[in-house]
Amino acid sequence: MGLVLRSFATVNEAGAALSEPGARYLGGGTLAVRAVNEGDVSVHSLVRITDPQLSRIELSEGRARIGASVTMARVAANPGIAFLAPAAMAVGGPAVRNMATVGGNLFAPAPYGDFAVALLALDAKVDARKDMPMERFLETRGALAKGSIVTAVSFALPSEGGFRFRKVSRVKPKGTSVLSIAAVIEEDPDGTIRSARIALGCMADRPIRAHAAERALVGSRRTEQGIAAALAVAGEGTHPVTDPVASAWYRAEVLPVHLRRLLLY
Amino acid sequence: MPKVPVQFALNGEEKAEFVESGTSLLTLLRDKIGDTSPKGGCHQGTCGACSVIIDGELKLSCLVLAETCGNASVQTTGGLAADGVLHPLQRAFLDHFAAQCGFCTPGMIMAAKALLDRNPDPTREDVVEAISGNICRCTGYEPIIQAVMAAAQGNSQRVA
Ligand SMILES: Cc1cc2nc3c(=O)[nH]c(=O)nc-3n(C[C@H](O)[C@H](O)[C@H](O)COP(=O)(O)OP(=O)(O)OC[C@H]3O[C@@H](n4cnc5c(N)ncnc54)[C@H](O)[C@@H]3O)c2cc1C
Numbered sequence: 122m123g124l125v126l127r128s129f130a131t132v133n134e135a136g137a138a139l140s141e142p143g144a145r146y147l148g149g150g151t152l153a154v155r156a157v158n159e160g161d162v163s164v165h166s167l168v169r170i171t172d173p174q175l176s177r178i179e180l181s182e183g184r185a186r187i188g189a190s191v192t193m194a195r196v197a198a199n200p201g202i203a204f205l206a207p208a209a210m211a212v213g214g215p216a217v218r219n220m221a222t223v224g225g226n227l228f229a230p231a232p233y234g235d236f237a238v239a240l241l242a243l244d245a246k247v248d249a250r251k252d253m254p255m256e257r258f259l260e261t262r263g264a265l266a267k268g269s270i271v272t273a274v275s276f277a278l279p280s281e282g283g284f285r286f287r288k289v290s291r292v293k294p295k296g297t298s299v300l301s302i303a304a305v306i307e308e309d310p311d312g313t314i315r316s317a318r319i320a321l322g323c324m325a326d327r328p329i330r331a332h333a334a335e336r337a338l339v340g341s342r343r344t345e346q347g348i349a350a351a352l353a354v355a356g357e358g359t360h361p362v363t364d365p366v367a368s369a370w371y372r373a374e375v376l377p378v379h380l381r382r383l384l385l386y
Numbered sequence: 387m388p389k390v391p392v393q394f395a396l397n398g399e400e401k402a403e404f405v406e407s408g409t410s411l412l413t414l415l416r417d418k419i420g421d422t423s424p425k426g427g428c429h430q431g432t433c434g435a436c437s438v439i440i441d442g443e444l445k446l447s448c449l450v451l452a453e454t455c456g457n458a459s460v461q462t463t464g465g466l467a468a469d470g471v472l473h474p475l476q477r478a479f480l481d482h483f484a485a486q487c488g489f490c491t492p493g494m495i496m497a498a499k500a501l502l503d504r505n506p507d508p509t510r511e512d513v514v515e516a517i518s519g520n521i522c523r524c525t526g527y528e529p530i531i532q533a534v535m536a537a538a539q540g541n542s543q544r545v546a
């Protein structure tokens with residue numbers, strides 16, 4: 122059984138083609154075509170959408186909306202969302218970033234999905250057939266209705282300096298994640314933490330929130346003592362993956378170390 | 387297997403081919419057109435040996451479906467030398483011993499070209515970043531970095 126590529130101008134037309142058996146959506150193809158090259162014969166057709174709307178980045182009224190077909194390279198080059206450049210630059214090397222899409226990253230299994238970690242900390246909304254908050258989307262992404270297509274993600278722009286991101290890898294400058302962490306921290310003028318959202322990559326089969334650590338931070342400050350309680354519960358609810366990069370044990374051990382660095386520096 | 391037409395420019399030369407749907411650009415270039423400069427190292431996106439420049443952007447031809455390249459401009463290392471004169475990057479790779487087995491070289495040169503096209507005066511860090519998706523098992527990378535820096539400075543001669 123060979124492979125067929127089917128191109129459509131609109132999301133609606135593509136949806137029908139995607140509902141057929143063996144059909145898979147094609148974003149940048151860095152995972153989908155790789156799977157085919159590796160001999161995944163369950164894929165009979167790849168379905169892509171050429172609608173330029175999916176490749177837009179729109180900024181208005183303090184919100185950003187990034188089309189699903191926008192590549193990591195385009196995110197990194199957009200001055201309106203410059204705070205996200207480190208997360209986009211964390212995905213693969215230059216060629217991968219010219220191909221890898223935002224939509225595809227939402228589906229990338231651990232140890233991939235570094236950009237999705239950033240979007241989870243931003244509490245992004247995922248536009249699919251139904252709009253969904255990022256956390257809910259990630260919980261259900263394996264069971265999305267056949268033919269579901271993500272068209273965009275959108276989020277409120279964090280305040281200046283409010284977004285933090287760190288990818289930990291052993292190979293520099295480019296390497297697969299031991300883990301990645303993103304946080305959106307809002308602080309009062311006196312430094313008291315008003316709200317905190319922390320997202321972790323590689324600490325489960327999908328990016329997850331560190332809810333216990335978030336709760337421990339609120340009302341506290343970003344000092345050694347102020348974050349101690351959050352570090353102590355950072356691993357709560359995590360099920361780190363084991364892969365050739367690191368064991369689950371190692372990931373659990375180093376998570377508080379890197380969370381501390383993320384919060385303090 | 388359905389065959390689909392694809393028309394694109396390869397190193398400035400118009401190509402019109404029929405490919406089996408789902409064929410990678412790498413397979414089309416190597417097996418049908420006969421430009422064997424892009425190499426198939428892994429077919430997984432990890433080695434960078436298949437790197438080509440499509441419409442000005444560095445991409446991995448093993449993961450690009452040929453049919454998606456309609457009307458595109460594709461550049462490969464095979465098209466760099468003009469009238470028997472090597473491109474400055476090729477010259478610099480020779481002069482700096484930046485190739486041993488040579489398998490990574492065409493991909494490295496494309497990655498370097500994509501950098502220099504955008505940034506003619508790169509720092510060492512820029513060069514390291516630019517070739518970070520390309521694996522070399524022979525040189526230890528240092529001669530490659532030296533070669534790219536030298537080519538950028540218009541000075542391909544090896545410094546003693
Ligand atoms: C060498 C290499 C290095 C990499 N390094 C990293 C890394 O450091 N960090 C990282 O996070 N990832 C990495 N990746 C993985 C991958 O490149 C990225 O996760 C990328 O963002 C995936 O996007 P894509 O557009 O290529 O997805 P595709 O391969 O096109 O699609 C991936 C999956 O998502 C589905 N899909 C894609 N878009 C949509 C949509 N809009 N709606 C519904 N379903 C969709 C596809 O059907 C497919 O199942 C790497 C990959 C390679 C080959």
Ligand code: FES
Nearest residue numbers: 427428429434448
């Ligand atoms: S053959 Fe394409 S990246 Fe290795």
Ligand code: FES
Nearest residue numbers: 486490522523524
């Ligand atoms: S010269 Fe042999 S792989 Fe680079």
